[in-house]
Amino acid sequence: MQTKPRIAFIGLGIMGLPMAWHLLKAGFPLTVYNRTASRASDLVRAGARQAATPAEAAPGADFVISIVTDGPDVEQVLLGPDGAVHGAQHGAVFIDMSTISPETARNLADRLSLHQIEFLDAPVSGGDVGARNATLTIMAGGKQDVFERARPVFEVLGKRLTHVGPAGAGQVVKACNQVVTAVNLLAVCEALTLAEKNGIDQQTMIHVLAGGASQSWSLENMGPRIAKGDFTPGFMVKLLQKDLNIVLSLARRHGLALPGATLVQRFLEDNVAHGEATEGSQALYKALKRAAE
């Protein structure tokens, strides 16, 4: 019997925790690290090892997976004083599944290669629901053969697994994804305000539109929440804002305006100014309505 590769898993947030569970249940020997150690306690009871630092999680691991909030966090857990690189074996593959800038991803790939460590930037789409149901979409940048080595790991976490290009390419596609997610959400919010002002039942409008050429994931998933006044977070305003900062700075570097994504970013700033940073991104609807008043 072939033994499963060993995995070090860094970051047990709303995404990382269910992902780590799937890996453990699939039989991968798992060592976990999280800044708030208590988040790991159920995993440890179920058989995972817990490490006090990323550096202590890495020894013996074939794959080191990180999924944390932002670029500086990734740099810290991989290359900081207690970073995984200091415990990793030569030939280990580091897979960062956070959403960071393509530039940072390429920079990490370069720096890790000096330590004989392979790197994939492999951000995901599908949200907390996708993480829990193991239906994430995974878009990976890096070497093709390294992607193939990591495939058995990805298969446990997601459904649509695509190698999209060299280092950084995964993050570029994730940036494209966030543009569409954000602007589709704006589309839904505008239609909902128009329906409301004209006395049309919002749920009826959503039902009708979902049957035709304006169907979208955002319409079907965010529309009904907004219509019910449910602004609890699946994906927080401040995280979409962070992602759009990455997107817009990438666009600027190429002389692109992305006016739709820019509009959404402005509304999110209004959300934050109104204390809605930790609400769901569908709170965009509230910012749009304030702009109309």
Added chain:
Amino acid sequence: MQTKPRIAFIGLGIMGLPMAWHLLKAGFPLTVYNRTASRASDLVRAGARQAATPAEAAPGADFVISIVTDGPDVEQVLLGPDGAVHGAQHGAVFIDMSTISPETARNLADRLSLHQIEFLDAPVSGGDVGARNATLTIMAGGKQDVFERARPVFEVLGKRLTHVGPAGAGQVVKACNQVVTAVNLLAVCEALTLAEKNGIDQQTMIHVLAGGASQSWSLENMGPRIAKGDFTPGFMVKLLQKDLNIVLSLARRHGLALPGATLVQRFLEDNVAHGEATEGSQALYKALKRAAE
């Protein structure tokens, strides 16, 4: 055996022609009128009657269906000197399936009621493909019982048939639909430019995004056409422009800004200025790229 209601059908354009065929094949006695008479010749060979004016098409019809380009066209064929109202029997139901303003639709309903004629505004979504495959989404405004009388007709033409409210409500929901269609298209165009500038294969990007939270009809149907450089019309720039004029004037009347839809409208103006009025609405991509240069 119950005889089928008689139908007068006005407007054999890219939408109307396949719709009339479905009604004829379903066994409804059909009289057709079209400004360019030759468009009707195959239908006539297959058993439809052809009338020289809308007024001559209407006598004996239980339903008078119109699907033409704009509000003034609808007023002309229904209430003009040769309009259907002059030949219609009392108790006939007029069903306008064009996209016009809710205000015009309500006005038509009022004026027709003076002639003891019922009116439904029943615009559709799903495009020429939906018309050909009889999978249109139909959103109807008017009296509930009149909608129920018309249901057997709608069932031949579409899949999702919804009574959305009183006179004009169908056109309000269609306006919402066009907002989402237009802004979702902008989302796809922005992501495609970002992918291209970063050297990512656009078809790969579309495939990845279609598996997650940025999935939409526009992404899956317009994305691949744009990636192939195919700007032939399913739905023309100038028609989306016309629809957004309706949308934005409706929004202004309620003090709504609809910034996303407004952005799209501006790009479509650029399309028209560049001689692209009769290209498909996906030519928005070209206008967006010009703005970035």
